[in-house]
Amino acid sequence: MARVYNWQIRRQMSYWYPENRPQKQFAAVFDINKCIACQTCTLACKTTWTSGKGQEYMLWNNVESKPYGFYPLMWDSKLLGMLGPQAWNKETFAGRTIFEAAPAGERVLGWRPAEFDYAYPNVGEDDCAGTVEHGVSLHGPHMLWFYYLARICNHCTYPACLASCPRASIYKRPEDGIVLLDQGRCRGYRECTKACPYKKVFFNPLTGTSEKCIACYPKIEQGIQPQCFVNCIGKIRLAGWISTPEKAREDNPIDYLVHVKKVALPLFPQFGLEPNVYYIPPVHAPAKFLQQMFGPGVQAAIDAYRSAAQDEKLAGLLGLFGSTERVVPRFAQEKDWVTAREEDGKEILRVPLREPIYIREAFDKKYQVVRTNCP
Amino acid sequence: MMRALVVTVAVAPAVLLGCRRVETPPSANVVLASAAKLPSEPSDAAWNAAPEYVAKLIPQDLVDPRLMTASTAELRVRALSDGSRAAFRLEWRDETPDDMSATARFADACAVQFPAAVEPTVPSPQMGEAGRPVAITYWSASWQAFVDGRGNSLQDIYPNAAIDHYPFEAASLKSGSAEQQAMAARYAPAHALGNDLAGPRKLPVQDLIAEGPGTLSPVASTDSDGRGSRTQDGWAVVIRRQLPAGFAEQLHTQIAFAVWEGSHEEVGARKMRTAWITLTNQEKP
Numbered sequence: 001m002a003r004v005y006n007w008q009i010r011r012q013m014s015y016w017y018p019e020n021r022p023q024k025q026f027a028a029v030f031d032i033n034k035c036i037a038c039q040t041c042t043l044a045c046k047t048t049w050t051s052g053k054g055q056e057y058m059l060w061n062n063v064e065s066k067p068y069g070f071y072p073l074m075w076d077s078k079l080l081g082m083l084g085p086q087a088w089n090k091e092t093f094a095g096r097t098i099f100e101a102a103p104a105g106e107r108v109l110g111w112r113p114a115e116f117d118y119a120y121p122n123v124g125e126d127d128c129a130g131t132v133e134h135g136v137s138l139h140g141p142h143m144l145w146f147y148y149l150a151r152i153c154n155h156c157t158y159p160a161c162l163a164s165c166p167r168a169s170i171y172k173r174p175e176d177g178i179v180l181l182d183q184g185r186c187r188g189y190r191e192c193t194k195a196c197p198y199k200k201v202f203f204n205p206l207t208g209t210s211e212k213c214i215a216c217y218p219k220i221e222q223g224i225q226p227q228c229f230v231n232c233i234g235k236i237r238l239a240g241w242i243s244t245p246e247k248a249r250e251d252n253p254i255d256y257l258v259h260v261k262k263v264a265l266p267l268f269p270q271f272g273l274e275p276n277v278y279y280i281p282p283v284h285a286p287a288k289f290l291q292q293m294f295g296p297g298v299q300a301a302i303d304a305y306r307s308a309a310q311d312e313k314l315a316g317l318l319g320l321f322g323s324t325e326r327v328v329p330r331f332a333q334e335k336d337w338v339t340a341r342e343e344d345g346k347e348i349l350r351v352p353l354r355e356p357i358y359i360r361e362a363f364d365k366k367y368q369v370v371r372t373n374c375p
Numbered sequence: 376m377m378r379a380l381v382v383t384v385a386v387a388p389a390v391l392l393g394c395r396r397v398e399t400p401p402s403a404n405v406v407l408a409s410a411a412k413l414p415s416e417p418s419d420a421a422w423n424a425a426p427e428y429v430a431k432l433i434p435q436d437l438v439d440p441r442l443m444t445a446s447t448a449e450l451r452v453r454a455l456s457d458g459s460r461a462a463f464r465l466e467w468r469d470e471t472p473d474d475m476s477a478t479a480r481f482a483d484a485c486a487v488q489f490p491a492a493v494e495p496t497v498p499s500p501q502m503g504e505a506g507r508p509v510a511i512t513y514w515s516a517s518w519q520a521f522v523d524g525r526g527n528s529l530q531d532i533y534p535n536a537a538i539d540h541y542p543f544e545a546a547s548l549k550s551g552s553a554e555q556q557a558m559a560a561r562y563a564p565a566h567a568l569g570n571d572l573a574g575p576r577k578l579p580v581q582d583l584i585a586e587g588p589g590t591l592s593p594v595a596s597t598d599s600d601g602r603g604s605r606t607q608d609g610w611a612v613v614i615r616r617q618l619p620a621g622f623a624e625q626l627h628t629q630i631a632f633a634v635w636e637g638s639h640e641e642v643g644a645r646k647m648r649t650a651w652i653t654l655t656n657q658e659k660p
Contacts, residue, residue, distance in 0.1 A: 001452075047542075049542060049562075050562070051542050051543075051562055052541070052543075052559070052561075052562025052575075053527075053528065053529065053541060053559075053562070053563065054529070054562050055562065056536070056538060058527055063553055104441075104443065104444040105436065105439060105440060105441035105442070106439065106441075107439050107440060112479055112640075113478070113479065114475055114478075114479050115479050115480070116477045118478065118651075164440070166438070166439075166440060166588065166589050166643055166644045167589050167591065167643070168589055183565040183567075183568050183570060184565070184568035184569070184570050185563040185570075186570070186572075187563065187572060187591070187643065188642075188646075189479075189571050189642045189643035190481075190642065191440055191643065193478070201476045202478075203477070204475040204563075204565070205476060205478065205532055205573065206528070206529070206563075206573055207563050207564075207565035207566055207570070207572065207573055208476055208565065208570075208571075208572025208573035209565040209570060211570060212565075254562060
């Protein structure tokens with residue numbers, strides 16, 4: 001094992017290979033508060049990539065309800081149970097990552113789901129954290145809660161799938177950090193399906209190889225966001241490039257959300273993979289649950305998100321989500337407008353900071369009719 | 376009557392064992408007996424002409440990921456040669472036949488390994504080493520099932536599965552047309568790359584080459600063949616392949632074996648194996 005630096009847990013850690021960051025790292029921010037679990041992302045991905053034989057129950061993108069939704073079953077809680085209680089010392093992780101907790105003979109602490117664990121992708125959907133008793137009324141903070149967690153491969157800086165493969169069939173592209181599984185080299189050992197804590201590598205029994213999300217790299221190579229991003233009707237997703245914290249740029253949308261405003265957080269940073277999909281946590285769920293899932297920055301992230309109405313740059317950037325098919329490497333907010341820009345500063349598009357409001361009168365004087373308001 | 380039956384049952388294995396010993400005394404190494412024709416079936420009587428070698432198996436516990444608990448204890452090997460090719464019959468006890476590879480199911484398998492060339496010293500028995508390759512022939516119970524007629528559809532794994540639609544089987548696409556096949560290949564990149572780890576398969580074996588752990592690669596075209604079948608208590612597998620280059624001159628080389636127990640989730644590096652065992656030609660009287 002080598003020693004590498006993982007900025008998400010703010011310390012050195014053990015990893016199978018030495019630190020070797022790509023020239024650019026694909027990254028994304030998902031705003032959980034805007035997700036309605038319509039599964040359009042899931043279908044966009046499935047139609048594009050996994051409609052083949054042996055891929056029937058394979059969802060490179062899925063949306064599950066937390067706390068009781070899992071695909072595959074118990075993917076996160078099982079590993080959390082195996083790791084046992086782990087502690088953060090403020091923002092430094094004081095526990096053991098899945099690489100450091102690997103038992104003898106293993107490269108990673110992991111588990112392999114049973115086949116039927118993949119058979120219920122919608123289990124727990126819309127199940128809230130408690131029973132709705134007679135007489136319960138709605139007030140804040142919500143006593144009963146759930147939220148939607150949209151998940152793809154995290155294209156981790158330290159992928160467990162890559163570390164676990166004894167054949168080096170999984171590689172991280174130096175040009176964009178996308179993690180790919182070589183379909184010509186894989187021999188279906190399924191070490192990766194066991195090692196990935198997010199369970200985002202899947203075995204195809206009809207090809208005998210494992211397969212995973214490819215971040216729609218043919219689109220990324222054209223500067224276009226992946227299918228699950230551009231088809232998201234809730235406009236919860238933004239794809240881009242992330243820097244390490246010391247190189248963070250204020251005009252890089254991902255850097256701004258993750259490093260500057262710290263409003264977007266990694267999924268289970270304590271596992272140690274430095275995942276590159278970041279989540280704006282849901283504002284209404286209990287902090288303790290969210291801290292286990294997104295680390296110690298949860299409360300600060302929620303506070304920053306709640307103050308977005310008074311923060312024009314942040315609000316403007318959130319308005320760029322889902323506004324263009326293009327990957328947005330730079331942005332700028334000037335007065336009432338926010339612009340998405342290419343790396344060289346060329347404008348991709350501009351979005352008003354506040355949408356103009358039109359009020360339609362109930363009575364249409366021109367046509368002399370009363371308008372009907374449809375609910 | 377009952378007592379007589381019990382006695383008969385108890386004595387029978389000893390008698391059979393005794394018969395086997397008379398036919399083929401246990402060998403100190405793997406010995407290639409001469410045969411005019413190499414048998415393809417594990418049950419062929421021709422195997423009786425070859426001495427049996429009992430190879431003790433040890434877990435692969437040198438390279439991560441390792442096999443931490445031992446499973447299959449030993450392998451019984453017989454070998455025949457017609458001068459240029461050799462046939463090996465590998466038999467081992469395995470009460471759980473695992474002939475399917477699915478998400479959490481692993482197939483039983485076995486393999487033979489030689490130094491790729493006969494030289495005075497041998498490469499590492501652990502998959503060879505850089506610049507000093509080993510040649511391997513691998514047999515899988517899953518591949519055997521495909522050869523024996525099992526289909527390669529979701530229903531072959533889950534008989535009650537229902538599938539609405541595959542886009543490359545739309546009515547608008549002519550079945551078997553180039554356009555239809557190209558579309559199907561786009562959803563099966565491993566097949567498109569010729570990486571045929573699942574069905575359909577013509578052979579239950581594959582020839583491979585390795586220069587150290589993690590370097591295993593199929594050769595361009597598998598020249599070996601084989602056949603495996605269930606015995607009363609396990610598997611009997613025949614692997615027929617070329618002898619390593621230079622063997623005819625040297626008359627001895629090394630051979631190693633590996634067995635994967637599917638129900639024990641053995642796959643890849645997680646296997647029971649042997650060290651190098653000397654392989655010789657049977658001395659002619």
